[in-house]
Amino acid sequence: MKTFEVPVIYRSPLISAIKARRKEQDRMKKDFTPTILDLGAVRILLARHFGFCYGVENAIEIAFRTIEENPGKRIFLLSEMIHNPHVNSDLLSRGVQFLMDTTGRQLIPWETLKADDIVIIPAFGTTLEIEARLTALGIAPLQYNTTCPFVERVWNKAGQIGQKDYTVVVHGKPGHEETRATFSHSQAGTPTVVVKDMAEARLLAGFITGEHAPELFYERFKGQYSTGFDVTKHLQRVGVVNQTTMLATETQAIADFIKEVMQQHFQPENIGERFADTRDTLCYATNDNQSAVTGMLQQPADLAIVVGGYNSSNTSHLVELCEEQLPTYFISSEEKILSKNEILHYDFHHKQELHSNNFLPEQGPVSILVTSGASCPDALVEGVIRRIARFYNVEEQLEAAV
Incomplete structure (x- = not known):
């Protein structure tokens, strides 16, 4: 696999050696x-796969190279390049400006842009509407494009089944940049609707079978369906694709469920007449990282720490998996670990940071599961491990443990 030039500040000698x-x-x-780092008083169980993925490293390399190659030019990012505050802060410190926030709210008016300005497309991709707006301003929208190849693969799959007259069902978070981009590309070629979870998939099934009155669809899925969507016509043939960072088991469950609904309701001789074979459109890193957490959870432990940006979808799903079995602390960096007794951590369910006491067990040895999201620098994970090791006065044992 291709290797990328990523700033050394994001690298970790410790983690690189382990990987x-x-x-x-x-x-x-x-x-x-x-990987088990047995330091005596504390055992760190490090996930097999975690940290920067192919798409993130590709985006970082393009963005930093763009800055270096264009001194004196105004450089903009459509919004956060990836969902990690440290990387985005580094870009801002180098003079890059964000045109929008992650919800799509405009921060800098379009009309202030000039044809010789540089606009970088983030790793999530962007909508066809924004591409057209940039083109109208005289800016080549794809000249500095960091869209993840695995996101583009989803767009291609949606386009392929759309050409065969299937409606596309997107499993994703409706407000997420990637889902907005996928929705835009998909609806350009075929009717498209977004479902955020299994509950919405079950709701959609009621419109497929006729259990729910058609007019209710437009209320229940407001803002999540394409222009001109006809619920009485466009749910006859469907295929499921997804935001690449969703929980793999949930995406598969939704696809299996909708396929079964189509089978039972229409009873086709060949299910392919009603349900498109989209296969899995999750990216490899999402699959690997989630599988690694599942493997990690087979080991006995006292707690789990997940490191990453608080608005990172793929990271939040790792937290979900850990929460099913252990006390789990979602932190953005080692700075959130205030002391051996205090930690600031994020509750993504309620969108708030919490302050907890006595998060580390008093009696040892203590076993801690550690992983991070696909947009989190390895350097931050090493920082977390070293801070915990210092609490137990065993930091010097790390190199020997590796």
Whole structure:
């Protein structure tokens, strides 16, 4: 796989050594057991896969190279390039400006842009409408494009089934930049509707079977369906694609559920007449990271720490998996660990940061599961491990443990 030039500030000698050793031992990536750093008083169980993925490293390389190659020019990002506050802060410190926030709210008016300005498309991609707006301003929209190839793969899949007259059902968070971009590309070629979870998939099924009155669809799915969507016509043939960072098991469950609904309601001789074979459109890193957390949770532990941006979808799903079994602390960096007794951590369910006491057990040895999202620098994970090791006066043992 291609390697990228990523700023050294994001790298970690410790984590790089661990990943290199695991890759050497498991080249086919079939072993999802964690790496165990046994430091005596504390055991760190590090997920097999975590941290920067292909798409994130690609985006970082393009963005930083663009800055270096264009001194004196105004450089803009449509919105956050990836969902990590440290990376976005670094870009801002280098003079990059954000045109919008992550919800799509305009921060800098379009009319202030000039044809010689540089606009970088973030890793999530963007909508066809925004591409057209940039073109109208004389800016080539795809000249500085960091869209993840795995996101583009979803767009291609949606386009392929759309050409065969299937309606596209997108499993994703309706307000997320990637879902907005996928929706835009999909609806350009075929009717499209977004479902955020299994509850909405079940609701959609009621419109497929006729259980719900058609007019209710436009109220229940307001803002989530394409222009001209006809609920009585456009749910006869469907296919499911997804935001690439969703929970893999949920996407599969939704696809299986809708396929079964189509089978039972229409009873086709060939299910392919009603349900498109889209296969899995999750990215490899999402799959690997979630599988690694599942493998990590097979080990006994006292708690889990997940590191990443608080608005990172893929990171929040790792937190969900850990929360099912253990006390879990979602933090953006080691700075959130205030002391051995205090931690600031994010409750993404209620969108608030919490302050907890006595998060580390008093009696040892303590076992802690550690992982991070696909947009989190390895340097931050090392920082978390070292801070915990210092609490137990065993930091010098880290290198020996590796």
